[in-house]
Amino acid sequence: xxxxxxxxxxxxxxxxxxxxxxxxxxxxxxxxxxxxxxxxxxxxxxxxxxxxxxxxxxxxxxxxxxxxxxxxxxxxxxxxxxxxxxxxxxxxxxxxxxxxxxxxxxxxxxxxxxxxxxxxxxxxxxxxxxxxxxxxxxxxxxxxxxxxxxxxxxxxxxxxxxxxxxxxxxxxxxxxxxxxxxxxxxxxxxxxxxxxxxxxxxxxxxxxxxxxxxxxxxxxxxxxxxxxxxxxxxxxxxxxxxxxxxxxxxxxxxxxxxxxxxxxxxxxxxxxxxxxxxxxxxxxxxxxxxxxxxxxxxxxxxxxxxxxxxxxxxxxxxxxxxxxxxxxxxxxxxxxxxxxxxxxxxxxxxxxxxxxxxxxxxxxxxxxxxxxxxxxxxxxxxxxxxxxxxxxxxxxxxxxxxxx
Amino acid sequence: xxxxxxxxxxxxxxxxxxxxxxxxxxxxxxxxxxxxxxxxxxxxxxxxxxxxxxxxxxxxxxxxxxxxxxxxxxxxxxxxxxxxxxxxxxxxxxxxxxxxxxxxxxxxxxxxxxxxxxxxxxxxxxxxxxxxxxxxxxxxxxxxxxxxxxxxxxxxxxxxxxxxxxxxxxxxxxxxxxxxxxxxxxxxxxxxxxxxxxxxxxxxxxxxxxxxxxxxxxxxxxxxxxxxxxxxxxxxxxxxxxxxxxxxx
Numbered sequence: 001x002x003x004x005x006x007x008x009x010x011x012x013x014x015x016x017x018x019x020x021x022x023x024x025x026x027x028x029x030x031x032x033x034x035x036x037x038x039x040x041x042x043x044x045x046x047x048x049x050x051x052x053x054x055x056x057x058x059x060x061x062x063x064x065x066x067x068x069x070x071x072x073x074x075x076x077x078x079x080x081x082x083x084x085x086x087x088x089x090x091x092x093x094x095x096x097x098x099x100x101x102x103x104x105x106x107x108x109x110x111x112x113x114x115x116x117x118x119x120x121x122x123x124x125x126x127x128x129x130x131x132x133x134x135x136x137x138x139x140x141x142x143x144x145x146x147x148x149x150x151x152x153x154x155x156x157x158x159x160x161x162x163x164x165x166x167x168x169x170x171x172x173x174x175x176x177x178x179x180x181x182x183x184x185x186x187x188x189x190x191x192x193x194x195x196x197x198x199x200x201x202x203x204x205x206x207x208x209x210x211x212x213x214x215x216x217x218x219x220x221x222x223x224x225x226x227x228x229x230x231x232x233x234x235x236x237x238x239x240x241x242x243x244x245x246x247x248x249x250x251x252x253x254x255x256x257x258x259x260x261x262x263x264x265x266x267x268x269x270x271x272x273x274x275x276x277x278x279x280x281x282x283x284x285x286x287x288x289x290x291x292x293x294x295x296x297x298x299x300x301x302x303x304x305x306x307x308x309x310x311x312x313x314x315x316x317x318x319x320x321x322x323x324x325x326x327x328x329x330x331x332x333x334x335x336x337x338x339x340x341x342x343x344x345x346x347x348x349x350x351x352x353x354x355x356x357x358x359x360x361x362x363x364x365x366x367x368x369x370x371x372x373x374x375x376x377x378x379x380x381x382x383x384x385x386x387x388x389x390x391x392x393x394x395x396x397x398x399x400x401x402x403x404x
Numbered sequence: 405x406x407x408x409x410x411x412x413x414x415x416x417x418x419x420x421x422x423x424x425x426x427x428x429x430x431x432x433x434x435x436x437x438x439x440x441x442x443x444x445x446x447x448x449x450x451x452x453x454x455x456x457x458x459x460x461x462x463x464x465x466x467x468x469x470x471x472x473x474x475x476x477x478x479x480x481x482x483x484x485x486x487x488x489x490x491x492x493x494x495x496x497x498x499x500x501x502x503x504x505x506x507x508x509x510x511x512x513x514x515x516x517x518x519x520x521x522x523x524x525x526x527x528x529x530x531x532x533x534x535x536x537x538x539x540x541x542x543x544x545x546x547x548x549x550x551x552x553x554x555x556x557x558x559x560x561x562x563x564x565x566x567x568x569x570x571x572x573x574x575x576x577x578x579x580x581x582x583x584x585x586x587x588x589x590x591x592x593x594x595x596x597x598x599x600x601x602x603x604x605x606x607x608x609x610x611x612x613x614x615x616x617x618x619x620x621x622x623x624x625x626x627x628x629x630x631x632x633x634x635x636x637x638x639x640x641x642x643x644x645x646x647x648x649x650x651x652x653x
Contacts, residue, residue, distance in 0.1 A: 005517050313501075314503070319486050321486040401501065
């Protein structure tokens with residue numbers, strides 16, 4: 001029989017049993033739909049984390065202390081030898097570095113004009129706002145000169161400004177951090193909440209040198225943020241920084257590095273590894289439901305073969321070969337699974353759009369996973385349709401015609 | 405003798421039912437010429453169904469030779485067997501065996517779907533012609549549940565006709581019909597036979613058998629009586645045709 005005829009017959013038979021066909025396909029619809037949605041949500045959350053980290057700044061490298069271990073014990077604190085000079089040296093000796101800023105973070109109570117607010121105080125250099133892509137909405141940022149002379153000046157995040165100086169212009173006012181007065185130079189433009197729900201505007205920035213001497217009382221800094229001139233220069237930049245740091249720390253050849261250079265990709269990889277695992281897990285669970293949908297198809301096809309035994313006998317009597325019958329039932333199973341797969345894709349697209357529009361969940365539909373789950377649903381149809389189809393094809397026409 | 409549709413030479417068929425071997429056919433030899441109208445009679449278990457299955461290429465004999473239009477069908481593969489059923493044989497069943505929720509036209513078209521050489525348009529035209537021939541021109545788009553028993557059997561006859569077969573095998577075609585409708589159906593068979601189609605009909609009713617020009621009686625897997633060459637066409641049904649030896653009670 002011609003294939004087009006077989007397909008036509010398969011469609012006719014499925015339409016004759018509308019309700020049953022729809023319910024059978026439902027298993028595949030839900031299976032394919034959930035695979036795509038789950039993977040879309042997983043991909044979305046990965047993307048969110050990636051954006052988050054990318055928003056730290058472009059072509060970013062972070063130099064931090066090397067967590068040296070001796071006999072399984074972390075020698076923290078004492079091994080930290082990052083200083084302000086290191087940041088200077090990096091800028092001096094690594095030409096592919098565009099911006100470099102030391103970074104210190106202290107939690108502190110900030111008081112001003114009778115108002116009181118607990119926030120983070122960042123010790124940075126003016127490069128920091130370029131690296132992290134901050135804007136000044138009011139006033140100005142402190143300068144390299146301010147940093148050098150340890151001037152007691154600060155720039156407020158929007159939240160801090162609103163809390164300490166409600167309805168007032170904070171520029172020129174004084175805030176007190178652990179009893180040290182800082183003059184407010186400017187206010188940062190609001191960034192809003194990040195994807196983890198943290199307020200990014202709840203901070204105060206002050207010159208690193210000032211924060212070190214007045215607040216943390218330590219010679220060492222937590223990390224150095226570096227921005228390369230371009231993405232292409234990232235690996236060159238890493239080598240140059242390593243060289244600069246070894247000179248700055250006077251390390252002899254053969255001596256190990258006492259610092260770590262973290263690239264954005266590494267940070268992204270670390271941060272998204274959980275999301276990747278979760279995506280795989282969710283996808284696998286949804287895949288199981290697709291498999292169950294396939295078993296539903298097999299079940300209904302077996303029922304259909306039994307029900308239509310006489311029809312099969314008749315078709316054989318009028319000249320259908322075993323393979324014609326096999327093809328007919330196989331194509332019926334395939335149509336159920338493929339139509340189910342297509343509807344599942346449409347459903348998944350609608351749900352993903354709904355999630356993006358009406359909830360804060362970010363779902364990114366992946367063309368690859370659509371193709372994959374569609375092919376998978378097709379193979380589910382062939383795989384689970386084959387057994388019933390073979391059963392039909394192997395019927396003896398004489399017995400089949402007599403079947404009650 | 406050179407225009408034989410069917411030639412059987414010592415056909416035997418054995419079945420195993422558990423430990424017991426049943427000889428359904430015990431050496432059947434006969435020749436059916438083109439254009440004959442043959443009735444096969446016999447009580448149940450006489451082997452007439454087995455014979456029909458073998459004639460219809462649905463089953464193979466254990467022993468013996470079956471030539472259909474000169475072709476030895478035993479040597480054919482399963483697919484070729486299906487092809488022979490498709491091209492050379494038309495089946496009519498007691499229970500009609502129409503596909504439910506399928507129009508008369510589509511039911512009639514069914515055998516042509518398994519013939520690659522015929523296009524969809526041609527098969528539709530042929531199905532219309534066949535339905536017209538059995539007098540169902542105005543019922544083409546009715547589904548079987550909207551048709552009476554007699555009309556359903558006529559659709560089945562049209563389905564058997566559509567491939568222009570060498571022979572039509574009818575297994576108790578009037579078994580589920582009342583006597584008036586049976587007569588209508590037999591008239592159709594008679595017309596078809598008169599147009600040259602070979603018909604073999606299984607029945608246990610004398611009235612029906614007597615429409616045929618030749619009556620075979622079977623018992624225990626053997627032909628016990630055959631009025632080949634002696635019988636005559638009865639123009640209308642009535643008394644039992646001479647030639648049968650009255651084995652059917």
